[in-house]
Amino acid sequence: MSRLYASLSLFCALCTVISVPLIAAEHEFDTVTVAYTHQAQPRVFDAKVEATKAATVSAQTSGRIINIHYDVNDLVPHGSALLEITNKEQGAELAAAEAELAKTEAVNNEAQAQFIRYKELFPKGAISKGAMDEATAKAKTSAQAVSAAKAQLIKAKENLNYTIVSAPFSGRVTQRFVEQGETISYGQALFSGYDNEHLRVVFQIPQQDLATLQQLEKINILLANGQVISATDINPFNFADPQTHSHTVRVNFTYPNNTDLHVGQWVKVIAEQTSQPSLFIPLSALHQVGDLSSIYRINADKVVLNQVRLGFIDQEKQQVEVLSGLMSGDEIILDAAQYLIHSRAAKAKE
Incomplete structure (x- = not known):
């Protein structure tokens, strides 16, 4: 059984480097020569939205509550009366x-x-x-x-x-601790809430990325609705978590008239890294079947299917980074789908 597993492992390893010949290039197809280019490769982190300003309003006098004007999840303007006391x-x-x-x-x-x-x-x-x-x-x-x-x-x-408890800032109510008619005393908690315009995202980075984050002047925050917010107030912690050895990063930003971003949500943070030489190919040259990613490479007078391992995908430029499987100077078919259609048609004629 161990020999069988060893043989299968060796076969899978060979599959990643062996190119399978297909058909001779009977038609002319557009090709592109792969070369190293310098491109800024962003790192994407999962970040949690937090409030930079949150508070629990407590009673500063005693009495019985006669009116409550706001409840949980309500948006409260600055200075508005939350409740009234006798x-x-x-x-x-x-x-x-x-x-x-x-x-x-x-x-x-x-x-x-x-x-x-x-x-x-x-x-x-x-x-x-x-x-x-x-x-x-x-x-x-x-x-x-x-x-x-x-x-x-x-x-x-x-x-x-x-006797009139007012909101210390504009924001959203998260908790209400009292009911109308209750008698309250000095120091008793009444409402909790947060400022829904002044927020921050918090995320973890590995220690090797700390130096890069400390040099960044801007970070982009990608919201669930596709909107991108640029923030410049970046605060990476200069100490690591003893358990995970990662560093916490806080990025403060302002989101006026906020109606679709809430505390506790997860968002994507995009940090542009220093430009480095990489092999990028057009997305149109990529042939994917399940988890297998390949390209059609010109090898002498043949076209061969070449498996590749992919890295960062740049949707804006419609290109993808190739980590392994190609070398600088290789010539590949620009439109893999078009080549596949013609090759199947050629086989059908045979």
Whole structure:
């Protein structure tokens, strides 16, 4: 049995290098001579879309929820009200702070006026040193009381504003943690979401590609709908994963009016590598049967079927890289399908 497997392995190995003669070239066909050319060969990576800006909005005051304006998957404009909380307690605190400020301002006005009068009379000897010191202290204390009252008023206004929870940025809601009618407390999570315009793709590269990625100025992101986004904010990590020994790369980009690209989706990232000499042939010269790729090569006065191993396929230029099976200077049939049709017709006539 082992000899049989060895014989089969040897036969398969020979199949990759032996060219099978077909028929003599009875018709004239367009040919092309294979030669090395310098072409930029892009590397394609699978990348996952992530949000560069995401947040969980929490309650900054307590109360009962009276209105919820958005739900999961909704797009929310910046500053829009997500939900409303009862504000009677906060409104009462604001009224008390305003009254306290008015009171302290009245006391301060009286203390400042008295201080000015005493200051004018003290040099004349009409006011004692003790009375002058007391008026000075009252003027300073009342002024500080006004500052404290203003601070309390600002705090009360903020607490009242906190009863309307607003979106910190434009984006999409991913989670809602509360229901209408619930009583919430300070610090409780309410909504989670992300900015759907400022995104990034994250992918892994082998360590041998790190130097190339660090020199790139642009990377293309191929979306599922065929659209290509060019991004220049490329951030390859300078440390490798201890398990896979690969490097993480983040590419930030902006996608305005985003309706068809979402966080968590997979996309293709195309990174152009440095140009290197390669053998490229037209796609029309390729003859494929299942997983077998071949070309028709001119060998003296014969046309032979030559198996090849393929690399990068450039759909834009309609050509494919040949890794093995051909050498520079080989002449091949330009249109394999046309040659195959004529060869079968010739055989049928025989």
